[in-house]
Amino acid sequence: MKSFIIGIIIVINLILQSTLFQYFKIFDVLPSTGLILVISFAIYSGKNKGAVIGFFVGILQDIIFGRIIGLNALVFMLTGYIVGLINRKLFKDNLLIPFALTALATIFYEGVNMLFIYLLGYRIELFNILKKMLIVEVLYNSIFSVFIYIYVTKLFETKLMKRRY
Amino acid sequence: MGKRGAKDHSGVIVAIVVIVLIVIMGYTAGQREELTVVEKWLGNIISPVQQVVNTGVTTIGDGFLSVFNVNKIKRENTALKKEVEELQKEVIEYRLNRDELDELRALRFALNYVDDEMEYKSITASVIGKAPGNWFNVFTINVGESQGITNNSFVVASNGLVGRVYEIGGNWAKVVSIIDNNSSVSFQILRDAESQGILSGSISNELTGYMFDPLAEVVVGDKLITSGLGIFPKGVPIGEVVDVSKSSDQLLKTITVEPSVNFKSMGKVFVMTPSVIYE
Numbered sequence: 001m002k003s004f005i006i007g008i009i010i011v012i013n014l015i016l017q018s019t020l021f022q023y024f025k026i027f028d029v030l031p032s033t034g035l036i037l038v039i040s041f042a043i044y045s046g047k048n049k050g051a052v053i054g055f056f057v058g059i060l061q062d063i064i065f066g067r068i069i070g071l072n073a074l075v076f077m078l079t080g081y082i083v084g085l086i087n088r089k090l091f092k093d094n095l096l097i098p099f100a101l102t103a104l105a106t107i108f109y110e111g112v113n114m115l116f117i118y119l120l121g122y123r124i125e126l127f128n129i130l131k132k133m134l135i136v137e138v139l140y141n142s143i144f145s146v147f148i149y150i151y152v153t154k155l156f157e158t159k160l161m162k163r164r165y
Numbered sequence: 166m167g168k169r170g171a172k173d174h175s176g177v178i179v180a181i182v183v184i185v186l187i188v189i190m191g192y193t194a195g196q197r198e199e200l201t202v203v204e205k206w207l208g209n210i211i212s213p214v215q216q217v218v219n220t221g222v223t224t225i226g227d228g229f230l231s232v233f234n235v236n237k238i239k240r241e242n243t244a245l246k247k248e249v250e251e252l253q254k255e256v257i258e259y260r261l262n263r264d265e266l267d268e269l270r271a272l273r274f275a276l277n278y279v280d281d282e283m284e285y286k287s288i289t290a291s292v293i294g295k296a297p298g299n300w301f302n303v304f305t306i307n308v309g310e311s312q313g314i315t316n317n318s319f320v321v322a323s324n325g326l327v328g329r330v331y332e333i334g335g336n337w338a339k340v341v342s343i344i345d346n347n348s349s350v351s352f353q354i355l356r357d358a359e360s361q362g363i364l365s366g367s368i369s370n371e372l373t374g375y376m377f378d379p380l381a382e383v384v385v386g387d388k389l390i391t392s393g394l395g396i397f398p399k400g401v402p403i404g405e406v407v408d409v410s411k412s413s414d415q416l417l418k419t420i421t422v423e424p425s426v427n428f429k430s431m432g433k434v435f436v437m438t439p440s441v442i443y444e
Binding site for chain 1 (some may be wrong): 175179182183186187189190191193194203204207208211212214215218219222223226293294295296297300301303304305331339341346347367368370
């Protein structure tokens with residue numbers, strides 16, 4: 001049941017990201033709600049499930065929109081795994097946690113992305129990347145993550161109640 | 166002990182999956198002739214849902230925007246009316262020219278000229294989703310293999326070139342727009358067919374390019390069309406030059422172009438498929 005609901009949320013997120021969220025672009029930057037969802041789920045479900053969730057979010061995005069299959073899957077899976085590794089040491093009620101984690105994860109995501117895109121022979125403009133990806137996207141994602149984290153927290157609380165029965 | 170063993174396993178599995186994904190990335194980095202069954206199947210399921218959501222969202226979004234922009238729309242309306250009048254005058258002129266062209270074409274046929282013009286079949290498609298993520302400028306449309314489009318198809322909007330079809334599923338296709346980082350188009354200046362060059366997109370979604378001939382004359386406001394080299398046919402409008410720069414350390418003249426298509430709000434596009442495919 002739990003994985004079914006998470007799966008539905010992942011698909012809905014992909015559809016919304018490609019349609020509705022295009023209206024929320026700031027400075028031409030789209031909030032990476034997929035990444036935020038992976039982090040929020042990984043905080044609550046641990047490294048193994050975090051990695052699996054990350055893999056599926058990424059591979060879906062790659063198949064439907066990507067030019068290179070596997071790029072997002074790789075980065076999202078690693079993000080989910082790493083966040084899941086440290087989830088036991090986190091104080092989950094603090095809203096600073098998703099904020100800081102998302103900021104770090106976004107930098108990690110863009111860094112790995114940039115490395116692979118560079119290795120695959122695409123053009124890289126460092127100044128534009130710094131401006132657009134690192135400053136605007138990190139801030140935007142982090143702020144967005146707080147709201148998504150609150151909802152994910154609520155979701156997991158209700159579902160844990162269900163699982164006991 | 167057992168718990169620790171399980172822990173080590175997860176790390177190994179993640180490492181193996183990472184390596185497999187890197188191999189897949191290497192394999193799929195270029196344009197592929199055909200998508201795998203899984204990809205097609207997944208796209209076939211998701212794209213209809215996307216289309217429904219997108220239609221709803223754009224209807225509501227445009228409704229909201231138009232409420233806020235009533236004044237702007239009024240101004241636009243008067244400007245457009247003026248333009249229509251001017252264009253109608255031009256149409257009459259062109260109609261006369263066309264009659265002459267038809268006569269000349271008939272003459273050419275009579276003289277047994279080889280017909281070198283390719284014929285294109287056009288299909289109207291809706292944009293159903295844009296890529297999440299900021300690296301690539303890719304979007305999906307609601308026509309695919311079953312409507313007869315191929316990897317050689319390209320996409321135009323009513324006012325200019327949009328991009329080319331990248332990969333095709335059953336009833337959907339991925340389109341890479343011309344402002345995508347790593348896509349390039351060869352162009353010529355509308356008023357002077359001799360001045361040609363290459364335009365490419367970038368991460369900041371700007372079209373920049375250079376002229377083949379550094380001495381070619383190009384000024385701000387020049388209209389650009391495709392030159393016919395590459396997969397795009399000759400004569401599709403691309404945009405307008407907004408900036409020309411020539412730095413002393415660069416031999417080439419670089420230009421910045423504003424595309425005539427508004428990539429932020431695209432609803433309907435035309436997919437043009439060449440009916441003859443040269444191997």
